[in-house]
Amino acid sequence: xxxxxxxxxxxxxxxxxxxxxxxxxxxxxxxxxxxxxxxxxxxxxxxxxxxxxxxxxxxxxxxxxxxxxxxxxxxxxxxxxxxxxxxxxxxxxxxxxxxxxxxxxxxxxxxxxxxxxxxxxxxxxxxxxxxxxxxxxxxxxxxxxxxxxxxxxxxxxxxxxxxxxxxxxxxxxxxxxxxxxxxxxxxxxxxxxxxxxxxxxxxxxxxxxxxxxxxxxxxxxxxxxxxxxxxxxxxxxxxxxxxxxxxxxxxxxxxxxxxxxxxxxxxxxxxxxxxxxxxxxxxxxxxxxxxxxxxxxxxxxxxxxxxxxxxxxxxxxxxxxxxxxxxxxx
Amino acid sequence: xxxxxxxxxxxxxxxxxxxxxxxxxxxxxxxxxxxxxxxxxxxxxxxxxxxxxxxxxxxxxxxxxxxxxxxxxxxxxxxxxxxxxxxxxxxxxxxxxxxxxxxxxxxxxxxxxxxxxxxxxxxxxxxxxxxxxxxxxxxxxxxxxxxxxxxxxxxxxxxxxxxxxxxxxxxxxxxxxxxxxxxxxxxxxxxxxxxxxxxxxxxxxxxxxxxxxxxxxxxxxxxxxxxxxxxxxxxxxxxxxx
Numbered sequence: 420x421x422x423x424x425x426x427x428x429x430x431x432x433x434x435x436x437x438x439x440x441x442x443x444x445x446x447x448x449x450x451x452x453x454x455x456x457x458x459x460x461x462x463x464x465x466x467x468x469x470x471x472x473x474x475x476x477x478x479x480x481x482x483x484x485x486x487x488x489x490x491x492x493x494x495x496x497x498x499x500x501x502x503x504x505x506x507x508x509x510x511x512x513x514x515x516x517x518x519x520x521x522x523x524x525x526x527x528x529x530x531x532x533x534x535x536x537x538x539x540x541x542x543x544x545x546x547x548x549x550x551x552x553x554x555x556x557x558x559x560x561x562x563x564x565x566x567x568x569x570x571x572x573x574x575x576x577x578x579x580x581x582x583x584x585x586x587x588x589x590x591x592x593x594x595x596x597x598x599x600x601x602x603x604x605x606x607x608x609x610x611x612x613x614x615x616x617x618x619x620x621x622x623x624x625x626x627x628x629x630x631x632x633x634x635x636x637x638x639x640x641x642x643x644x645x646x647x648x649x650x651x652x653x654x655x656x657x658x659x660x661x662x663x664x665x666x667x668x669x670x671x672x673x674x675x676x677x678x679x680x681x682x683x684x685x686x687x688x689x690x691x692x693x694x695x696x697x698x699x700x701x702x703x704x705x706x707x708x709x710x711x712x713x714x715x716x717x718x719x720x721x722x723x724x725x726x727x728x729x730x731x732x733x734x735x736x737x738x739x740x741x742x743x744x745x746x747x748x749x
Numbered sequence: 750x751x752x753x754x755x756x757x758x759x760x761x762x763x764x765x766x767x768x769x770x771x772x773x774x775x776x777x778x779x780x781x782x783x784x785x786x787x788x789x790x791x792x793x794x795x796x797x798x799x800x801x802x803x804x805x806x807x808x809x810x811x812x813x814x815x816x817x818x819x820x821x822x823x824x825x826x827x828x829x830x831x832x833x834x835x836x837x838x839x840x841x842x843x844x845x846x847x848x849x850x851x852x853x854x855x856x857x858x859x860x861x862x863x864x865x866x867x868x869x870x871x872x873x874x875x876x877x878x879x880x881x882x883x884x885x886x887x888x889x890x891x892x893x894x895x896x897x898x899x900x901x902x903x904x905x906x907x908x909x910x911x912x913x914x915x916x917x918x919x920x921x922x923x924x925x926x927x928x929x930x931x932x933x934x935x936x937x938x939x940x941x942x943x944x945x946x947x948x949x950x951x952x953x954x955x956x957x958x959x960x961x962x963x964x965x966x967x968x969x970x971x972x973x974x975x976x977x978x979x980x981x982x983x984x985x986x987x988x989x990x991x
Contacts, residue, residue: 530830589834
């Protein structure tokens, strides 16, 4: 989250509107977020975001606290936009319970009525949806998430991954056209994760709109046709995952080096192609390179040729947060 | 739909340990009545009955049970996040409000009204007018249960500190201030509850308010609490982590 007052922030609307991805398969948008901001007091959680999401899988990628949950909750009609508007399937998301007939939400919080069995919980969601045969719908949804064996156990006894799946079954029970999932892979083991990915892919292939949030690039990369990167409440980048990946790998990388002769090593490295900057201070050499792999491939050889002993080579700022920050500052 | 939500609410409420404590609290006047009978007859059993029903059941047990169950019926679900499963359904919000009120008010009444009846009958059921007073208070606590839980339900939507606000209302306003100023009694759920007992048994109960004020007050509290709960549910915003 950011702390400045919304009025003091520079809008990023033009960039975000321009980079609006159409539906992943090119069809019309089902979720439209139009210049939406959401703030709590003078804390901005979402800052002038405009996006249009169509059928297919869209990943909402960003570090913890970036505003992903806020954006999902705005789309789910559980939060009122402080500015702008959110519509789902052509109808306003806020104060419009009728929309829930066509929308399913898998919340991030784990708590599910612990005294109900999995089957009771999914069937209850079907009943609350007003389905004619909630029991039958529950059976299908439970089979879809592969939880038949544990369906008649109290949810209180479920593992984290099982809870996650029963929540998905509950959100699927009325076969919604739009499915919103907040960090759906949390707590899942690799097998469950793979199964969930297959499930979401199948559902997307059937023409549903699936929007899920994650702070893990690999999850988004494997699943989403379209990626929205959210950092500090802003839409930092959007597009296909290849494009996002390229943006992330093409950024400059910084390394700190500790060696027997920093000055000589700096001169030798500056003569190499991937290095475009060197800085010496307090006995530490800082190198900037445009290409992570190329630089780490040559550094040892250059040091040897220059007769310098390398004591330490450390990439700085490789955290996901710094990658996101780079995308914002771009 | 209303029955489904009410049943779910009851299962949730009954599943919590504090509900068991509420049962014990509701049983406390009955236990005291048993002790009174064992200790032997007092000089004026009917007066004792009235004091017990008025002072212990209506003034203490009823608001406390209603406070815990009323704030818990929706407040606990909002707190632990399970309310999302209810709120993301195509259900008119007044139905959710009504179901919650029925569940919390009904459970409070089911605990407190029998306790009032049994307490009254034990202390002075065999005296002239004693049974009538017991019945009048039991009937009045049913209305009191829905009034109190309705208000506490609405408060639990408006703030996360519903318990403290509810306690303050009961102890400070009803317990202290409403007795100090002339006219302030007309704005007290407790006085409306005793007023209903007076309407049911005019000969045995001497209510502080007249029948018209009591009826108008009762209806107003129920309607306002229900309308506010519905409105606040419709505009409810989830507490988001980021």
